Amino acid sequence: MHTFFHRLGIWRYVLVVIFISILMIVILIKTISLLRQEAISTHRHIAQLHAQAIEEHFSQTLQTVNNTIDQIPFLSSNQDSYEIIEHLFQILLRNAPYIRSFSLLDMQGKILTSSTPANQNISIDLQQFLPIPFEDKPLLRIGVPWVGRDFSSSYSSTPKQPVAKDHISFIPVIKKIFFNNKPYIIAVALNTDYFNNQYLHALPLQDGTVSLWRIDGILLFSSDKTLLLGSSHNALTHSLNKDIETLVAHFATQHHTLIDAYKLASTMPFVVDIEMHEDFVLGYWDKERHKILLISVFLISLSSLLVLLLFLRYYKEVLRQKQQISYEKQFRLAMEATQTGLWTWHYDTNVLTWDPECYLLLGYQPFEFEISWEKLFELTHPDDANSMFASIQSQITEHPEFVIERRMRNPKGQWVWIQVRGKVIEYTLDNKPLFLTGVYININTQRQAEELRISAVAFETQEAILITDASEKILKVNHAFTKITGYSSEEIIGKSPRILKSNKHDKAFYQSLWHSLETEGYWQGELWNKRKNGEIYAEYIMITAIRNEVGIITHYLANFNDITNYKAAEEKIHELAYYDPLTHLANRRLLHEKIDQILSHNHQNYTIYYALVFLDLDHFKQLNDTFGHDAGDMLLVQVAKRLLDCTRSSDIVSRPGGDEFVILLENLGNNALQSSFMAQSVAKKILFYLNKPYELAHGEYTMGASIGITLFSNDGTKTLDVLMKEADSAMYSSKSKGRNQICFYEHPLVKENESRLT
Amino acid sequence: MRWFIIFFMASALTYSQADILEDIQKTHQLRVCVWPEYYGISYIDPRMQTLEGIDVDLAKELAKTLQANLSFIESSFATLISDVENHRCDIAMFAIGKTKQRQEHLYLTSPHLSSDIYAIVSKYNNRIQQWNDIDKPDIIVAVAKGTYHVDVMKNHLKYAKLLIVDSLHAREQEVEAGRADVFMTDFPFGIHMVSEHPWAKLITPTEPFHMTPYGWAIAKNEKKFADRVESFIKEIKADGRLFKAAKRHQLESIIVTKP
Known part of the structure; x- marks a missing residue:
């Protein structure tokens, strides 16, 4: 049953609602029916109250009449004088609108005297009056209605001939009295109109009618004009000997509506019958009932419909929520899996909240601490902490979103990279941020991977990189290393970098290198090493000692560039700048720099002499002209060789240009004379060798040279130009003395003195 | 008028000879004393002047039994003894409590009711x-x-x-x-x-206070009539007429049914 009900799904709600609606309508109908019963009972009660009130009124009226009659003998002082009695009647009629007349009758029913004189001598049938007294006691007895105003010119009605509708009528009552023990009867004509007025006032015709029946069923009075006075109640067989029970049973059975009521008088022989007009009393109610029923049924149906709709919506909502829960679960799992935490930030109050994942992704227990800006600063890397707030603010002033990345400390004290993404989702009225929310994403892994990638890229540069452990065992090399050294990483890993040694550096060099590494943590400089193929190469190397957190060297990192080519180029440039391309002798520039160098070192305490030898080939132009420039160049090269052979390596042989050569003889001692001898001997040697034949393309060729020498010291008294002029001048002296000679420069004054001496 | 007086005197003499039963059978007239204000026993309805009550009903039964016409005579407890002794009625039927004083003057029948x-x-x-x-x-x-x-x-x-x-x-x-x-x-x-x-x-008394048996009163020395009434009482007790009459007036709880 349960599963069946369950399987009905939404239909079970529909069924329940329909059931409840039907139940409500049934209850409503039942309630309205009960209310109708209640209304009937209320109106019956009202009818009963009317009946009781009218019964009491009529009983009291009769009682008053009874008492009045009883008073008559006393008031007339027991005198049966008609005159007195008639006068008394007149007095008694005052203030008694319910009485038309008093009459005095003899025991046979003949009127002896009356308040209405016309009544006199009229006989009344005393048998018509009820009740018939037990043992002839004096009782007030009620007659049947009479047609007419009073006894005169009137007649009593019978059930067969009741009082016609438009006829005036009265009800006679009689009582036996005694004047001085002499019995008489007093008859009183009761005014039916009076009762009509009274009872119509109490119970208006539209509400219902009141009827007074004598206890034997003769109608004494009714506000219902369709009932004729004197008629018999619902064909009640007319008998004066009916007992009360029979009469009561008759009245009880003759009531045709539920709201009618009757009241049997307690002491007088009459019944008050109230017939409420059901149409009037309940008609409006019935009409309203239908209206209420219709409206209620409509409303109930409407509410049921609404309830059903609500159920449907609820049902859908539940389904949606179920899906949402699973979606939320997924979302939560995804957040966990991606180490993403949610945060909020009340911008105006600076209140922050973290969800548990925020704590977890940093390695803390959820809600281990209360998050605040202070705490956030404390957790954030100082480098990031200072800039992050400004960064966020500058970002959110331009657009709602912001992204920053910062390092945050985990419980182990390590820094974890966190990407903070956020968005302003609420603004104040003046468009200032009010509420922000966003996520923390643990990007440590990405960061590390990125760093690794960058490292890897950086590692693979044009610069060779070599990493060893502390025991100098190679751990890693890059492609550039392989390219420079010729060793692949497979070949070199695990080996020592000593394999690269070129033996070009001495022990002291390496000691200094290691010392620098240990004390300063690095060394940089040029190093000559050997390639796999044995070739020596130069490198510019930077070696770094990598220490762990406690300061012990764990690794060495060496990065270097092959600078061999650079070295060669450097030499070439030097060559081009300072040497003659043909003879590879120093050029004028080198010579001049050298001389300047010597001359600038004049601060030395001791004097050293130098000689500048100016040499010009004799008749070199002739060779050129005869055998061409190639022959000339060939000769120049051989001259250069012979000059180099004749001088010390410390001397500088230069070819400033053409067929001129200048030789700087260095360090000729501190004695001027000895120096000049030494210079002369070198010059002589040069001249000797230069005079030897030269092997040229076309054959041997001989050529002499004119040499001029000037001596100078490092005292700085002579300038370069002076020296050059002096040497040149000495050379021209040789030329002028016939060539192939050696001349020293002589100061003109010295020369003058010499010539004076000679 | 003279004949009337003679008849009256003769009647009076006859009564003194104390045979009411014979008289009743002769005249077919049963005169019953009642006190017409005794609720439930003998009460006259003011509206129709009809007598009601258990003893009224039983008087009707008695009259029927005696094949006599019934007439009720108004009496009271104050005038009971004189009314019965003076033969204003043949029998007083209005729940007359058995007291010594009454027994001295009257014959009280076996009780049919008993009240505290x-x-x-x-x-x-x-x-x-x-x-x-x-x-x-x-x-x-x-x-x-x-x-x-x-x-x-x-x-x-x-x-x-x-x-x-x-x-x-x-x-x-x-x-x-x-x-x-x-x-x-x-x-x-x-x-x-x-x-x-x-x-x-x-x-109501918390414990029986003074139970008094009720019966009817007949003049003394009327043994025949008294016997006749006693046998009537036995009959009505036996055949349920007593109960029926008592029930009609809600008095069934106080009837004495023992013969």
Whole structure:
């Protein structure tokens, strides 16, 4: 049953609602029916109250009449004088609108005297009056209605001939009295109109009618004009000997509506019958009932419909929520899996909240601490902490979103990279941020991977990189290393970098290198090493000692560039700048720099002499002209060789240009004379060798040279130009003395003195 | 007129010879004394002047049995003895309690009813809530003259004052008007008081107080008639007519059915 009900799904709600609606309508109908019963009972009660009130009124009226009659003998002082009695009647009629007349009758029913004189001598049938007294006691007895105003010119009605509708009528009552023990009867004509007025006032015709029946069923009075006075109640067989029970049973059975009521008088022989007009009393109610029923049924149906709709919506909502829960679960799992935490930030109050994942992704227990800006600063890397707030603010002033990345400390004290993404989702009225929310994403892994990638890229540069452990065992090399050294990483890993040694550096060099590494943590400089193929190469190397957190060297990192080519180029440039391309002798520039160098070192305490030898080939132009420039160049090269052979390596042989050569003889001692001898001997040697034949393309060729020498010291008294002029001048002296000679420069004054001496 | 007087005298002589039964059978006339204010026993309805009550019903039964026409004669407890002794009626049928005084003058039939004494107070009388509250100082207890209640209460009351009034109705008027606190009555009158008068409250004795058997009264020395009535009583007890009549007037609880 349960599963069946369950399987009905939404239909079970529909069924329940329909059931409840039907139940409500049934209850409503039942309630309205009960209310109708209640209304009937209320109106019956009202009818009963009317009946009781009218019964009491009529009983009291009769009682008053009874008492009045009883008073008559006393008031007339027991005198049966008609005159007195008639006068008394007149007095008694005052203030008694319910009485038309008093009459005095003899025991046979003949009127002896009356308040209405016309009544006199009229006989009344005393048998018509009820009740018939037990043992002839004096009782007030009620007659049947009479047609007419009073006894005169009137007649009593019978059930067969009741009082016609438009006829005036009265009800006679009689009582036996005694004047001085002499019995008489007093008859009183009761005014039916009076009762009509009274009872119509109490119970208006539209509400219902009141009827007074004598206890034997003769109608004494009714506000219902369709009932004729004197008629018999619902064909009640007319008998004066009916007992009360029979009469009561008759009245009880003759009531045709539920709201009618009757009241049997307690002491007088009459019944008050109230017939409420059901149409009037309940008609409006019935009409309203239908209206209420219709409206209620409509409303109930409407509410049921609404309830059903609500159920449907609820049902859908539940389904949606179920899906949402699973979606939320997924979302939560995804957040966990991606180490993403949610945060909020009340911008105006600076209140922050973290969800548990925020704590977890940093390695803390959820809600281990209360998050605040202070705490956030404390957790954030100082480098990031200072800039992050400004960064966020500058970002959110331009657009709602912001992204920053910062390092945050985990419980182990390590820094974890966190990407903070956020968005302003609420603004104040003046468009200032009010509420922000966003996520923390643990990007440590990405960061590390990125760093690794960058490292890897950086590692693979044009610069060779070599990493060893502390025991100098190679751990890693890059492609550039392989390219420079010729060793692949497979070949070199695990080996020592000593394999690269070129033996070009001495022990002291390496000691200094290691010392620098240990004390300063690095060394940089040029190093000559050997390639796999044995070739020596130069490198510019930077070696770094990598220490762990406690300061012990764990690794060495060496990065270097092959600078061999650079070295060669450097030499070439030097060559081009300072040497003659043909003879590879120093050029004028080198010579001049050298001389300047010597001359600038004049601060030395001791004097050293130098000689500048100016040499010009004799008749070199002739060779050129005869055998061409190639022959000339060939000769120049051989001259250069012979000059180099004749001088010390410390001397500088230069070819400033053409067929001129200048030789700087260095360090000729501190004695001027000895120096000049030494210079002369070198010059002589040069001249000797230069005079030897030269092997040229076309054959041997001989050529002499004119040499001029000037001596100078490092005292700085002579300038370069002076020296050059002096040497040149000495050379021209040789030329002028016939060539192939050696001349020293002589100061003109010295020369003058010499010539004076000679 | 003369003949009438002779007849009357002759009748009177006949009665003195004490054979009522013969008279009844001869004249087919049964004259029954009733007290027409005795609720449930012999009460005259003021509206139709019809007599109602258990003893009225039983009187009708008796008349039927005796094949006589029935006529009721008004009597009372105050005039009971004289009415019966003087032959105003052949039999007094209004629940006559068996008292010594009455037995001295009258023949009382076997009881057909038996009632204890009950008290009627005003509902709003806070001083009397239960039977034991009656015999207290400053309490005025009303009883009707001629009833056996007079002697019973005279003997019983130690502190309360006894007020003897002329009629049964006078008792209730005294209590309703506050001139007395309580009046003593029997069961038939008591229950009718309560049902007819909203102000009346019935107080029942906490234990049997003074059970009095009720019967009818016949003049002494009328053995034939008395026997005839006794046999009638046996008959109605046996055939249920007593019960039926009692039930009609809600008195079935106090009928005496033992022969």
